[in-house]
Amino acid sequence: MGDSFSMKIETYLDGELSAQEMQAMDAHLRGCASCSADAMAQLHMKRAVKLTGTRYSPSPELRAKVQRGITQEKPVFWQRWLSVPVFALLLIGLGLYVSQTAGSRNRIYSELTDLHVATLASANPVDVISTDRHTVKPWFQGKIPFTFNLPELNGSDFTLIGGRVAYLGQSPGAQLIYQIRKHQISVFIFQDKNLPGKLQLTSGKQLSFSTESWNSNGLSYFVIGDTSGDDIRRLGELLKSAAQS
Amino acid sequence: MGRLVYFSEVPKDRETSAMFAELAMPLFDQLYNFAHWLTQDRSEADDLVQETYSKALRGFSSFQPGTNFRAWIYRILRNTFLTSRTGLKATSVQVELDEAAESIAEAETPESIFIDQSQQQLLQKAIEALPLHYREVVLLCDVEEMPYKEIAETLSIPIGTVMSRLARARRDLRQALQVKLVRR
Numbered sequence A: 001m002g003d004s005f006s007m008k009i010e011t012y013l014d015g016e017l018s019a020q021e022m023q024a025m026d027a028h029l030r031g032c033a034s035c036s037a038d039a040m041a042q043l044h045m046k047r048a049v050k051l052t053g054t055r056y057s058p059s060p061e062l063r064a065k066v067q068r069g070i071t072q073e074k075p076v077f078w079q080r081w082l083s084v085p086v087f088a089l090l091l092i093g094l095g096l097y098v099s100q101t102a103g104s105r106n107r108i109y110s111e112l113t114d115l116h117v118a119t120l121a122s123a124n125p126v127d128v129i130s131t132d133r134h135t136v137k138p139w140f141q142g143k144i145p146f147t148f149n150l151p152e153l154n155g156s157d158f159t160l161i162g163g164r165v166a167y168l169g170q171s172p173g174a175q176l177i178y179q180i181r182k183h184q185i186s187v188f189i190f191q192d193k194n195l196p197g198k199l200q201l202t203s204g205k206q207l208s209f210s211t212e213s214w215n216s217n218g219l220s221y222f223v224i225g226d227t228s229g230d231d232i233r234r235l236g237e238l239l240k241s242a243a244q245s
Numbered sequence B: 001m002g003r004l005v006y007f008s009e010v011p012k013d014r015e016t017s018a019m020f021a022e023l024a025m026p027l028f029d030q031l032y033n034f035a036h037w038l039t040q041d042r043s044e045a046d047d048l049v050q051e052t053y054s055k056a057l058r059g060f061s062s063f064q065p066g067t068n069f070r071a072w073i074y075r076i077l078r079n080t081f082l083t084s085r086t087g088l089k090a091t092s093v094q095v096e097l098d099e100a101a102e103s104i105a106e107a108e109t110p111e112s113i114f115i116d117q118s119q120q121q122l123l124q125k126a127i128e129a130l131p132l133h134y135r136e137v138v139l140l141c142d143v144e145e146m147p148y149k150e151i152a153e154t155l156s157i158p159i160g161t162v163m164s165r166l167a168r169a170r171r172d173l174r175q176a177l178q179v180k181l182v183r184r
C-alpha cells in the first residue's frame, strides 16, 4: 500500500485520469500486487453501487401524467400541472399587474414584489444555496458594490435558504431567501443612491403579501413574504440588529 | 410589459414541447431513480419528478442549446429538492454528520471488502445513511456514470470538491460494509 499510484486508483477507475496517466496506471497495475488488489476491490464496489443504486422505477401512471403534461394543450397543462401555490402566485401577479396599471402602486415596490414572485416560480430560486450566513455573505463579495450583515438565526424559527443577485433597474443588490414554516420570504438590500426612485417606507399587507421596508446606513431593505405581518416584522428586527453589530 | 414572466416562459408551440420531450423523456427513469434516492420516499419522489418536469418545461427557453441538458435538468431536480421541506431538513443536519464521520478512523483493508449480491442490502442501507452531499455525488458518478465535470456542473461545485466528496463517500461505504461484515 501507499506508492504514488495507489492514490490515483479511484480516479483511474472513474476514467478521469489523463490519457498518459491512464496508460501509466495500466502498466503499473500489471506489476504491483497491492495496487491491483486495491483496484479490484474498488471496481467491485463501483459495480455494486451501480447495481444497488439502480433500484427505483417510476410507475407507468406517473410517466403518462408527465408525458401528457408536456404534449397537451396549454390550458389543460396549466390546470393539471400548476401546484396550488404557484397558481396562487400567478393570480397575485395578475392582481399586481391590474393594480399597477391602475397607477396606484409605488413602482419600486411593484418591481420588488415581481422579483419575489418570479423567484418563487423559478427553477433556480437561489444562486448560492446555504443555510449558513457565513457562506452566503462572502458569496456576494465582488458581485455587488456593498456589504451587509446577516443575523444569527439560532433560536428563531427562520431558516436561511440562500441568495442571489437581484437587479433593480441597472443596480445590483442582494436578494436573500428565508423560510419560516412553509413560507418563503425575500429580503432585498440595495444602495439608497442607486435606487431609481424613493422606496416607499411602509409596513403592511398588500394582496396576500406582508411587507416591511426601512433604510439603514445608506442601504434600503425590503422584506416581503406570504406570511403574517408579525413574521415579517420579526425577521426585520433580526436584520436591523445585525446591521448595528 | 415583461410583467408576467412565467407566461412568456411557457413554450409557445408544439415544436418546443416536442423538442423538450425528446431531450427530457429519455432521462425519465434515471431522474426518477435519483429523486427517490434523494427523497427516500415514493410519493415525494413522484411529486419531485413532476415538479421538475413542469419547471424544466417552463424554463426551457433559458436552456442554452448545445450545453449539457442532463446536467441542466438534474440541477433543476436537485434545487427543487433542496428547497423542499425534506431537502432543507437533510441539509440542516449536514454539519453534524460531517463532523461525526470525520472522526472515524480510517482502517479498511481493500481486499476484505469484495461484495456479492447478498450484501446488496447492506450497501443499500449504507448509501441511504450517507449525508446528502455524499450520497448524491456517489450516485451521479457510479449510477448515472456522469463525468466529474458534469457532476460539478450539476451540483454547482468545483471538480476538486467532487473528487474529495467522492473519496469520502466511498470510504464511508467501505467502512459501513466492513463494520457490518466484521460484526457477523
Ligand SMILES: [Zn+2]
Binding pocket: A003, A005, A006, A028, A032, A033, A034, A035, A036
Ligand atoms: Zn502500486
